[in-house]
Amino acid sequence: MFELPVTTIEGPELFVLEFGDIVNYFTVYTAVLFTFALLFTILAIISRPERQVDFAFGGDAFYTKDITPGQFRFQRFMALACGMATLGAMMSGDVFNFTLFCSMVGITNIGIVAAYRNRHVLNAAFQYGIVAMIATVPLFGSAAIILATTGTLSMWELFGPAIAVPLVAKIFLVLGVMGEGMAPFYVAKAEITRAPGAPYVLMIHVSSLLLFLRVVEIVISM
């Protein structure tokens, strides 16, 4: 019943899952992204937090920070939620549903960062929170423009040649995902990688990378 109109970009669909008007699917491309997200979610479940070693300059002294798994319970939970939201965004077949999962990735990213206690990390979390809040306007604005100008939200219809999605909606979608996933702000990400708890912080990077790959595929196909 369901056939992707354009198969040159992401390959033919492999699996279709119907939720009423929202029809999720896997193609070769999104299945690979989904597998990556799943792999890193499993890594976040089974791994223990890394322990940092601080070296004192001018001497031989070093000390290891005392970190117990219990300290990072909340980060682990948020990393899992982030992984789940990424999985949802990877297989979503509906523009509004995709934007919802993006904003969920954004809010779990803030949750991972905000659970630290270092002052500079909390400052970073505050700035990310503001960016993620601004980003909801272009993100949901793009979905609204697409619905108003084409009358539908299903990617199966939008990917077809009959429907032209306005350029401003596409730019808004990319801009919104940029703000939620923080993908291009890699410079500022150095602030969070200075904090302990490596496997959970990695989830931020993985989710923003995968979101960006997915939104590029969506925008090109539309």
Place this chain on the structure above:
Amino acid sequence: MKRREGRGTWISRISRTISELENLAGLYAALFIAVTVLGAFTLPSLLYHDDQLYPKTIDAADPLNPYQRGGTPFNTTDVQAQYPDNSPYLGYVTAYLTPVTRFIADHTPYMGTTIVAHPGGIIDEILYNTRGLDTVAETSILFVAFAIAAHLFRRDE
């Protein structure tokens, strides 16, 4: 005077400005404003599509405004769907309100504004059953936000 790193060329000055965290929100906002201004110029070319999949009528006197979808409970209602084959019970559930919701709708004119303010409102939205997964994702976002707020409030400093 101490010479700061990256003072020299214009490109390193730009790089320094971008890498400062305090400028992040401002940079993003500037980008957003630029795109919005560009988008405002293309507004005349955006045309409202008349054949909407999720049509909405505004009736200010209705207590369920703007969520009135019509129909009588436990009876079929004519509801549009992208893929009607996926929703075999389409039209049976859109008119149903929970007893609490029905009570509020009968006694106040503002039921439509409380759409997520009480549990019946959320349930009512779930009953828009062609887009059920959206409702699940929306509620998950809400609960994740609650979890973060609760953690930040309750953690010992």
